[in-house]
């Protein structure tokens with residue numbers, strides 16, 4: 099049974115809690131893990147505080163900290179198969195997707211491991227001969243890292259790697275639905291030589307383990323990925339202690355297709371944009387915004403192809419996409435679709451559970467397309483986080499940009515056109531943290547990820563992703579100090 103990792107030791111939770119993890123593809127039990135409580139969170143925060151204030155990690159040369167990350171990357175690469183399998187069992191996603199995720203995690207650790215020591219600070223011109231000035235970067239302190247269930251290991255890596263290289267200590271709180279690969283990650287960190295107390299793992303529910311991290315006066319920063327409502331609760335909980343916050347929240351991402359696009363490629367990507375991982379992707383292209391003159395042919399063909407998508411379990415080679423994470427989540431998706439139809443959306447395909455034998459034990463939902471949608475509908479402006487595509491029409495470039503930006507979120511979006519000038523103009527006007535031109539979904543550890551608007555605060559990955567975990571400190575030195583005589587006495 100997987101335990102909690104606190105102060106360099108694996109231990110049982112104080113109140114002996116236990117949680118069974120079930121695979122969403124068939125409901126069978128795939129793991130049993132310790133279930134921590136508020137007291138365990140307290141213990142882990144104290145360990146992280148001590149390790150930061152008294153331990154060697156914040157003062158270890160950055161290159162040595164980076165070397166630990168590079169060792170983790172190497173170890174993870176060797177165990178990639180086991181880790182990917184565990185990720186698929188917890189999340190129900192296709193094994194090949196989990197394998198991609200693990201490869202991305204290795205790349206993330208390699209990136210942050212290799213930037214270690216490359217930005218030691220900067221000298222500032224004081225404009226004076228008698229003073230020198232420089233900016234140093236110091237770790238923020240104790241970080242509470244709270245992650246969701248859709249990309250459990252990847253989201254943990256995006257936080258753990260920069261937090262460590264910057265010299266922080268942390269308490270990681272993964273989603274209670276998908277803890278297995280976070281346990282594996284902590285084992286790799288231990289094996290890679292992370293000193294005791296620097297990395298701590300507490301499993302458990304958000305209200306029991308996550309909330310105390312946000313409230314605690316010993317925690318200096320919360321980096322959270324998850325839903326908007328939870329992010330807002332974390333902001334409130336951390337207000338009293340004025341914590342630094344990095345929030346990666348949801349998205350309602352427009353995939354804008356002009357009539358002059360390469361239609362075959364745009365069709366192919368429109369499907370992956372929304373139906374990858376059954377739409378449980380924060381950057382999913384869940385809003386198709388298509389030019390009027392292309393609309394009918396494009397949507398007809400999309401509907402035909404969506405109906406061919408094969409649902410199934412993670413280890414079946416024929417599976418093209420998997421189940422939703424839980425019965426409760428599927429019920430939420432069903433409600434969004436029902437409300438959308440009641441508000442006037444036209445159901446073109448899906449809109450129900452599959453009736454294929456063998457899928458009835460899992461939380462499956464058919465790829466769904468709702469046509470003739472508009473921003474007034476909840477299914478268009480709120481995250482359903484399921485395999486649901488809404489279709490909106492636009493007339494011209496200005497109208498496309500207006501619809502693409504008509505969302506309180508601003509995480510990601512795409513524009514499809516063969517007119518390079520138009521592509522650049524539209525991409526620049528879209529108020530989203532990532533914009534793809536004639537593509538969908540790629541990202542790089544070297545490039546910032548994050549959102550405008552209510553998609554969050556701050557960035558992950560890239561140089562700005564590292565800066566979230568560093569405090570710039572200005573050090574001024576007067577090299578020829580003399581009395582100033584500002585006051586006459």
Ligand code: NAD
Pocket residue numbers: 244245246247248249253271272273274302303304305307308309310312323324325326328329331332346347348349379380481483509549553554
């Ligand atoms: P969630 O908000 O329900 O939970 C996320 C994490 O927060 C979990 O670990 C949960 O236990 C914890 N939590 C719950 N209540 C808490 C509280 N009061 N205090 C502290 N922690 C608490 O999100 P989810 O359902 O796990 O994930 C889906 C959401 O994540 C979607 O909205 C999706 O868009 C978002 N997401 C965003 C990104 C991004 O990069 N912007 C990436 C992945 C997922």
